[in-house]
Every structure is written in structure tokens, then in C-alpha cells.
Amino acid sequence: MTQLAAGQPVHVDPSSVSTIDHLSFLVRVVLPGQATGGNFAVAEERGRLGCMTPRHLHTRESETFIVVDGALEGWCEGKSQMVEAGQILHLPANREHAFRVASDQAHFYLIISPAGFEEFYPATGTVLDSSAFDGELPMPGPVPDEKVQQLVAWLAPKGATVTGPPPFALS
Incomplete structure (x- = not known):
């Protein structure tokens, strides 16, 4: 019953969805906005x-994280919150925020509302084979300046702005 028209039932087999390496996160958009009438989108990340x-x-967008395994630390306007498996973190629109993986590894879902911002992943990441999602995780490192410029250029027309470096200690 895979159907990607708004107002229709949708079944998604995540193993059939492309994996994207985005800033060393492995991401797959398991429910794009076109399937929800633009109301929301769901990405799965590791x-x-x-x-x-x-x-x-x-x-425009709020981001809601549902942690499946591991831990994330969310930061919103100077306040941090740790969320672990089974917990949820909501970061509202129009509030400066960031997040990081706070455990050896993390697996989580991200609900983006309203939809549209999920296009960020394939537009600015590297599309991989769908089987890569369950494979070895990329090693994070500094984001090259040219990549930062690409991200900023894509974000600006979408009403999103990079406001500064991560607020976390590099561990």
C-alpha cells in the first residue's frame, strides 16, 4: 500500500528508502511531506x-525528536536537555536551537512540521545505497567551509539561518 499522495494511506518500508550521509548523520526520509499534504515529514537518523x-x-518548522536508542542533547536558547531512549524532545520554530548525539551512538526519528525542510537532506548531503543505513556510522569531524557555505545558501530561502557554531563541547 505504498502511496505518496496526500489523504491516502501510506505504508513505507524504510529499507527501500535512500540513505543520506548528512553531516556524518545517516538519514532516511521515511515519510516525505508530499505524503501528508505538507503537514509534516518524518526522518529516521543514526x-x-x-x-x-x-x-x-x-x-517555519518545529522539530520533534523521538529517541529509539542512545541519547541526544538538545539545546534551545541557552538551555540544554538530555533525552534518552523512549523520550521525546520538541524544539519549536522561531527559537535558536541545536542538538548533538550524547552517547556512543544514537538512533532517532525526527518529525518536521510543517513539511518541506526534509528536502535539505538530499540537497546538501550525499545519497548512499539504502542498505548503508544499517552499516558503519561515519566518523564526525569539522564541516569544511565550502560545505558550510552550501548549507547557508540552501537554508536562506527556506527561512532558516545558521546563527553560530555548536553550543556543545567537542568530545
């Missing part, structure tokens, strides 16, 4: 300790 985002702000 990463290892050291994976983190810079401080940033979305004028």
Missing part, C-alpha cells in the same frame, strides 16, 4: 558521539 548541528533557527 549518528555517533561527535555528531552535532550548529546553532540555527527555523522561521
Whole structure:
């Protein structure tokens, strides 16, 4: 019953979805916005300790993290919150935020609402074979300046801004 039209039932086999290496996170968009009428999208992600985002702000989207395994640390306007397997973290729109993997490895789902921002992953990441999601995790490292410029250029027309470096210690 795989159907990607809004208002229709949807069944997704995540193993058939492309995997994207995005800033050393492995990501697969398991439910794109076109399947929900643009209401929301769902991405599944895995990463290892050291994976983190810079401080940033979305004028439209909120991000809700559902941690399946491991731990994430969310940061929003100067306050940090640790979330572990079975817990949820919501980072609202129009609030400067960031997140990082806070355990050896983490596996989580990200609900993006409203949808559209999920296009960020294939537009600025490296598309891999779908089987790569369950494979070895990339080693995180500094993001090259040219990649930062690519990210900033893609984000600006979408109402999102990188506001600074990650607020976390590099562990």
C-alpha cells in the first residue's frame, strides 16, 4: 500500500528508502511531506558521539525528536536537555536551537512540521545505497567551509539561518 499522495494511506518500508550521509548523520526520509499534504515529514537518523548541528533557527518548522536508542542533547536558547531512549524532545520554530548525539551512538526519528525542510537532506548531503543505513556510522569531524557555505545558501530561502557554531563541547 505504498502511496505518496496526500489523504491516502501510506505504508513505507524504510529499507527501500535512500540513505543520506548528512553531516556524518545517516538519514532516511521515511515519510516525505508530499505524503501528508505538507503537514509534516518524518526522518529516521543514526549518528555517533561527535555528531552535532550548529546553532540555527527555523522561521517555519518545529522539530520533534523521538529517541529509539542512545541519547541526544538538545539545546534551545541557552538551555540544554538530555533525552534518552523512549523520550521525546520538541524544539519549536522561531527559537535558536541545536542538538548533538550524547552517547556512543544514537538512533532517532525526527518529525518536521510543517513539511518541506526534509528536502535539505538530499540537497546538501550525499545519497548512499539504502542498505548503508544499517552499516558503519561515519566518523564526525569539522564541516569544511565550502560545505558550510552550501548549507547557508540552501537554508536562506527556506527561512532558516545558521546563527553560530555548536553550543556543545567537542568530545
